[in-house]
Amino acid sequence: MNETKTIDVLDVKGKKAGSAELPGDVFDVNTNIPLIHQVVVAQLAAARQGTHATKTRGQVSGGGKKPWRQKGTGRARQGSTRAPQWVGGGTVHGPQPRSYAQRTPKKMVAAALRGALSDMARDNRIFIVTSLVDGDKPSTKQAKAVLSGLAELSKVLVVLARSDEVDWLSVRNLSEVHVLAADQLNTYDVVNSRTIVFSQAGFDAFVGARSASAQALTAEPEVPETDVADQHPYGEDSFRGDNPPAGFDIKGSEDSKKFHDPSSPWYGRTIAEVWFRSAAAAEAAGFVNAVKSDSEKEDAK
Structure with missing residues (x-):
C-alpha cells in the first residue's frame, strides 16, 4: 500500500505522450467501504431540498x-x-420543511475520496490525457472518439482544470459523460462512474491541491516569540504568565495594585x-500588601 504508480499520458490519438505518477497516499490506500457508504449517504442527504x-x-x-x-x-x-x-x-404528523x-x-x-480513487486505480480505470480536442476549437465528435478509445463510453467521469475551456465545451453535451x-x-x-479521465492540467491541479493540504496538516505550528518586556513588565524580578519560574511566589493584581x-x-x-x-520587588513596582492595606482601613474606621 501507499506505492506510487506510474501510468501513461495519452494524446488525442491514443498514443503515449508521456507519463504521470499517481501518488500512493491518494491512489493506493485501503478502501474503507463503510466509510465510503457513510460519506455518500451524507452527500446525497445534503443534496435534498427538504422543502416538503x-x-x-x-x-x-x-x-x-x-x-x-x-x-x-x-x-x-x-x-x-x-x-x-x-x-x-x-x-x-405530515412532513414539514427540514434540512437533511x-x-x-x-x-x-x-x-473516503482517497479510498474510492484507490479502488479505481487498482482496477486500471483511471486515465490521463493531454487534451480531449486537437486544436483550439471545441469538437464534441473528437472528444467522444478520444473517450471511446480509452474505455466503454458509459458513466465516464471527466476531470478538467477550470482553464480547459475547449474541453469543457466539447464534452458538455455527451449524456454518457x-x-x-x-x-x-x-x-x-x-463511486458512480466506471471510468475516470483526467486532463493533464486537471490531474496536476488535483494532485497539487492534495499535496498542499497534506503539507498544511503536517506542518508544525509556529511558536510566537515572546516579548521580553511583556514577560517582565516591572523588571527582572517580575513575571507575567501562567507558569512562573521558581522563586516567584508573590501574586500581584494589576487592577487593584495589590x-x-x-x-495571605x-x-x-x-x-x-x-x-x-x-514583596520588596512588588512594592518597588507600586503594589501594596493586600493584607496590610485592608487592616489599615479597619483601624481607620
Whole structure:
C-alpha cells in the first residue's frame, strides 16, 4: 500500500505522450467501504431540498364554524370541518420543511475520496490525457472518439482544470459523460462512474491541491516569540504568565495594585496577573500588601 504508480499520458490519438505518477497516499490506500457508504449517504442527504410541507388543521383555510350542534342530532360530535378525519381537513404528523444535511468531518470525506480513487486505480480505470480536442476549437465528435478509445463510453467521469475551456465545451453535451472541475471531485461521483479521465492540467491541479493540504496538516505550528518586556513588565524580578519560574511566589493584581504573599488568607483564591520574586520587588513596582492595606482601613474606621 501507499506505492506510487506510474501510468501513461495519452494524446488525442491514443498514443503515449508521456507519463504521470499517481501518488500512493491518494491512489493506493485501503478502501474503507463503510466509510465510503457513510460519506455518500451524507452527500446525497445534503443534496435534498427538504422543502416538503403539509398543512395542519390550523393552517387549512375554513372550518371556523361548528358543523352542527353538540347534542341532539344523533351524529358524532364535531368541532370543525378541517379536522384530520374530514375530507379536505388538515394532515396529522405530515412532513414539514427540514434540512437533511449530516455533519461529516473533513478528514472522513477526504479519506473516503482517497479510498474510492484507490479502488479505481487498482482496477486500471483511471486515465490521463493531454487534451480531449486537437486544436483550439471545441469538437464534441473528437472528444467522444478520444473517450471511446480509452474505455466503454458509459458513466465516464471527466476531470478538467477550470482553464480547459475547449474541453469543457466539447464534452458538455455527451449524456454518457459527467464533467467536474478538479476541485469538485467527490466520493459519490467517483463511486458512480466506471471510468475516470483526467486532463493533464486537471490531474496536476488535483494532485497539487492534495499535496498542499497534506503539507498544511503536517506542518508544525509556529511558536510566537515572546516579548521580553511583556514577560517582565516591572523588571527582572517580575513575571507575567501562567507558569512562573521558581522563586516567584508573590501574586500581584494589576487592577487593584495589590499583592499577596503565601501567608495571605486570600492567596489560594487570588488569580495572579503578575508574579514577583519578593514583596520588596512588588512594592518597588507600586503594589501594596493586600493584607496590610485592608487592616489599615479597619483601624481607620
